[in-house]
Amino acid sequence: MKMFKALAVLALIPVSAMAQKKFETELCEAAETNRTIEMVYDKDASKGCAPRLIDVHQVAIGNNGSLYMHGWQFRGCTKGRDFEAKRIFKFEKIKSVELIDGMFGEKSQAAKDAGWNGCIGSNCFIKENICE
Numbered sequence: 352m353k354m355f356k357a358l359a360v361l362a363l364i365p366v367s368a369m370a371q372k373k374f375e376t377e378l379c380e381a382a383e384t385n386r387t388i389e390m391v392y393d394k395d396a397s398k399g400c401a402p403r404l405i406d407v408h409q410v411a412i413g414n415n416g417s418l419y420m421h422g423w424q425f426r427g428c429t430k431g432r433d434f435e436a437k438r439i440f441k442f443e444k445i446k447s448v449e450l451i452d453g454m455f456g457e458k459s460q461a462a463k464d465a466g467w468n469g470c471i472g473s474n475c476f477i478k479e480n481i482c483e
Contacts (some may be wrong), residue, residue, distance in 0.1 A: 374448045378420050379482035381407035385463075387453030388422075393444040397427055403427025404451075406459040408437070409467060409483040413476050418442035420469050423459035437462045439471070 381388050389402045406424040411419050422439045429438070436456065457461065469477025 355391065356406070371427045372418070374442060374445050375410060377448050377450060378407055378410050381450055382410055382422075382482050383421075386434060387451050387455075388448045389451050390419070390427075390440075392427070392440060393446070396446070398428055400428035401426060402447075404453070405438070405440075406453070406455045406463070408459075408463040411469060411477045412453040412479055412481060413480045415476070417477055418436075418481075420445075423462055426458070427458065436477075438468075 358361070359478065378388070380386065387404060387406050390405055391402050395403065403424055405420075406423040406425070407420060409421040410424065411421065413419055419442065422440070423435070424438045425435045429436070435456075437459075463483075466483075467477075469475055469480075
């Protein structure tokens with residue numbers, strides 16, 4: 352029985368990795384060409400939130416092996432409020448992504464130009480950038 356459970360867990364690893372990589376190509380294209388995306392994230396739809404609009408700055412892999420997107424959100428729910436800010440998004444919570452026409456605003460472009468070192472305060476959790 353223990354062997355079966357171990358094999359079942361190992362069998363799920365590639366599936367979760369594939370699920371994470373589902374949006375990697377689109378998000379890297381957005382980051383490399385300074386594009387905007389419309390994204391449904393986590394439980395946005397169940398909360399009645401409009402899809403988020405995000406200027407994609409970077410896609411990175413974390414120390415935990417998970418994929419993350421860093422960008423400037425200028426529409427959509429964030430803890431019950433709609434405000435502009437740079438944000439980090441976990442790939443496993445992304446439900447859909449669509450590349451849309453749009454140009455980075457001044458604040459967004461300044462944030463991308465400044466770069467991101469993979470840290471939030473003293474918590475540094477990004478292993479490497481995949482694209483930006």
